[in-house]
Amino acid sequence: MKRIRLTIAYDGTGYCGWQIQKNAVTVQEELEKALCRLLGKETEVTGASRTDSGVHAMGNVAVFDTDTRIPPEKIAIALNHFLPEDIRIQKSEEVADDFHPRYCESEKTYEYTILNTPIGIPVRNRYSFHVCRPLDLCAMQEAAGILVGTHDFSAFCSAGSQVKSKVRTVLETTVEERAAPAGREIVIRVRGNGFLYNMVRIIAGTLIEVGQTRRTVASVEEAVRSGERDKAGPTAPARGLMLMEIRY
Amino acid sequence: MKRIRLTIAYDGTGYCGWQIQKNAVTVQEELEKALCRLLGKETEVTGASRTDSGVHAMGNVAVFDTDTRIPPEKIAIALNHFLPEDIRIQKSEEVADDFHPRYCESEKTYEYTILNTPIGIPVRNRYSFHVCRPLDLCAMQEAAGILVGTHDFSAFCSAGSQVKSKVRTVLETTVEERAAPAGREIVIRVRGNGFLYNMVRIIAGTLIEVGQTRRTVASVEEAVRSGERDKAGPTAPARGLMLMEIRY
Numbered sequence: 001m002k003r004i005r006l007t008i009a010y011d012g013t014g015y016c017g018w019q020i021q022k023n024a025v026t027v028q029e030e031l032e033k034a035l036c037r038l039l040g041k042e043t044e045v046t047g048a049s050r051t052d053s054g055v056h057a058m059g060n061v062a063v064f065d066t067d068t069r070i071p072p073e074k075i076a077i078a079l080n081h082f083l084p085e086d087i088r089i090q091k092s093e094e095v096a097d098d099f100h101p102r103y104c105e106s107e108k109t110y111e112y113t114i115l116n117t118p119i120g121i122p123v124r125n126r127y128s129f130h131v132c133r134p135l136d137l138c139a140m141q142e143a144a145g146i147l148v149g150t151h152d153f154s155a156f157c158s159a160g161s162q163v164k165s166k167v168r169t170v171l172e173t174t175v176e177e178r179a180a181p182a183g184r185e186i187v188i189r190v191r192g193n194g195f196l197y198n199m200v201r202i203i204a205g206t207l208i209e210v211g212q213t214r215r216t217v218a219s220v221e222e223a224v225r226s227g228e229r230d231k232a233g234p235t236a237p238a239r240g241l242m243l244m245e246i247r248y
Numbered sequence: 249m250k251r252i253r254l255t256i257a258y259d260g261t262g263y264c265g266w267q268i269q270k271n272a273v274t275v276q277e278e279l280e281k282a283l284c285r286l287l288g289k290e291t292e293v294t295g296a297s298r299t300d301s302g303v304h305a306m307g308n309v310a311v312f313d314t315d316t317r318i319p320p321e322k323i324a325i326a327l328n329h330f331l332p333e334d335i336r337i338q339k340s341e342e343v344a345d346d347f348h349p350r351y352c353e354s355e356k357t358y359e360y361t362i363l364n365t366p367i368g369i370p371v372r373n374r375y376s377f378h379v380c381r382p383l384d385l386c387a388m389q390e391a392a393g394i395l396v397g398t399h400d401f402s403a404f405c406s407a408g409s410q411v412k413s414k415v416r417t418v419l420e421t422t423v424e425e426r427a428a429p430a431g432r433e434i435v436i437r438v439r440g441n442g443f444l445y446n447m448v449r450i451i452a453g454t455l456i457e458v459g460q461t462r463r464t465v466a467s468v469e470e471a472v473r474s475g476e477r478d479k480a481g482p483t484a485p486a487r488g489l490m491l492m493e494i495r496y
Contacts, residue, residue, distance in 0.1 A: 010370050011370040011373065056371050058429050058430060085373055086373065087370060088367050088369065090367050090430065119325075119338050120336050121257055122257050122258050123304050123374075123490070127371055182338065244429075
């Protein structure tokens with residue numbers, strides 16, 4: 001048996017997230033169906049990040065075990081034949097038997113994209129959250145800096161999470177402007193070795209409020225310190241979020 | 249009565265093009281429905297460019313006549329309330345009574361986007377045409393230059409067009425590389441004062457063949473000279489095409 005690691009990109013719009021569930025189409029389900037067709041038997045995959053409904057990915061990671069004779073690096077292309085166009089395996093490779101996408105140490109990078117133009121741009125609807133008033137980029141950058149480091153991120157975790165410790169380390173946060181058709185996009189980039197439920201979307205929602213001058217930079221510090229969910233901003237919509245990369 | 253000019257952006261994926269037709273949803277139809285709801289009476293619009301099924305727009309133009317008391321520049325926002333999210337009026341303004349979006353002289357700019365990465369990127373599927381092998385950018389640029397000027401573009405016009413003269417002036421063509429997630433995009437930009445049916449998509453299809461070294465730069469010159477459709481390349485898929493701007 002070999003363990004194969006897949007790097008997976010998808011448009012999350014049409015999926016109820018990553019994880020298999022009843023009565024809903026998910027990325028994991030499509031992937032297992034495609035593997036079953038390719039390998040001729042039921043094959044379970046284990047994903048690194050259980051992205052939420054509507055969240056996109058450039059590089060989610062999943063593994064499965066197989067005794068196929070298809071060369072590991074060829075599995076990506078073979079599998080793509082059986083997958084819908086909105087899921088594409090970017091890479092396939094053999095990894096050690098004990099590699100586990102969730103338990104092995106990793107760094108994840110997410111990007112949250114805000115379309116900051118007076119009027120929405122239809123071709124950006126699926127991949128960004130539209131904010132019409134100009135955002136204060138400098139204030140957002142300052143507030144983003146506060147989140148770097150090891151903190152108890154309880155204030156940035158949605159209810160329903162069952163993890164014990166809410167201490168996480170954010171390695172880097174950047175807030176950058178990019179030219180977009182008819183205006184600008186603001187991209188919040190967050191890199192860390194672990195994230196709580198909805199953490200990046202709550203960070204985005206909080207930084208947007210800072211950019212709108214609806215909250216101060218100091219209030220973000222206060223939110224972290226308090227550990228209270230209602231001291232942070234709202235959960236920004238899923239469509240702006242993209243899991244960019246997971247490094248092991 | 250006032251004549252109002254609208255600048256319209258849309259994601260063409262869900263529409264059978266611009267022009268109203270039976271048994272198919274079109275952008276013009278959605279726009280007239282929204283105007284009817286806003287103004288309380290049936291209102292016909294005249295569009296500048298009858299984009300094809302699946303083609304996108306950042307700045308198509310249309311006009312209508314009205315005696316509404318809504319200030320011209322406020323019509324955009326009011327109309328957006330009644331439009332689906334994949335159509336957004338970017339601007340509304342009063343123009344002279346004799347302004348006609350098709351008959352007044354104009355310059356149109358189109359962009360054709362090619363995703364040039366080994367494997368497709370799902371979040372770019374709707375807005376680009378995927379070509380997996382690396383394209384020869386320099387050869388494409390050289391071939392694009394041949395098209396600039398006033399030529400008979402019969403070889404770059406799909407059957408079914410009923411125009412008499414197929415002489416058109418292309419003012420500018422550029423082929424540029426842009427960074428894209430996990431690779432590069434190649435953007436063909438064409439500016440001119442008039443285009444034939446499918447002309448930009450056939451230009452794109454021809455330049456892609458040049459980039460693939462499946463045809464020479466000289467063969468593009470030969471295609472123009474011949475005036476024969478089968479001497480030019482295939483019509484590239486609609487989803488890569490975007491009408492960027494119309495200037496009067």
